[in-house]
Amino acid sequence: YTPETLLTVAVRVFNERGYDGTSMEHLSRAAGISKSSIYHHVAGKEELLRRAVSRALDGLFAILEEPGAVRGRAIERVEYVTRRTVEVLMAEVPYVTLLLRVRGNTKTERWALERRREFDQRVSELLQAAVAEGDLRADVDIRLATRLLFGMVNSLVEW
Incomplete structure (x- = not known):
């Protein structure tokens, strides 16, 4: 095994049994x-968990640095990021x-939840900019819109 192939196995087992329900055995x-x-x-x-959620989070945060996420009208950037x-x-x-299944029971899980909130906040800022530019209604609750957007996107893992 390499660290990468071991990580693949660990992620599969964590998803099947739950992180808390998985032992080293x-x-x-x-x-x-x-x-x-x-x-x-x-x-x-826990190191395996950290590596796994880091891979997901790194992929998401990298999006926010791509040209389509930083240039143009805010609504176009929201569409791009989505x-x-x-x-x-x-x-x-x-x-x-x-x-998406971490619940905050360990230091790594709490770190991952904080990073997820940070990502959501960055997208909320894009939505707020779209309101300021007149492309979204001003009466839209940005926090709710962000939660609905990611609720829709994140549900794909269950489909």
Whole structure:
């Protein structure tokens, strides 16, 4: 196993059993290697979780730096970010699925939830700019619109 292939196995098991319901024994059986072999690659289960959710979060945050997300009218940037978010989600389904299932029970999960909120806030700022530019109604509740937008996009992992 390489760290990458081990991560793939861990994400699959985390998604099947839940992070809290997964032990290092579950991971070693799924990978067909000993627990000590896993520890050769990572410090433990939480490091695997951090690597997995980082992969999803890095993909999402990278979108915000792409030219389509930083240039043009705000409404066009919202459309671009929405489309690219779906593309990243589809390219990284297991990793995004895991990210969407974290609940804040560990330090890594709390970090991931904070990063998700930061991403949502950045998109909320784009929506607010679209209101300021007159492309969205001024009476739109931006927080609600952001939640609805990502509720729709994130539900794709369950479809």
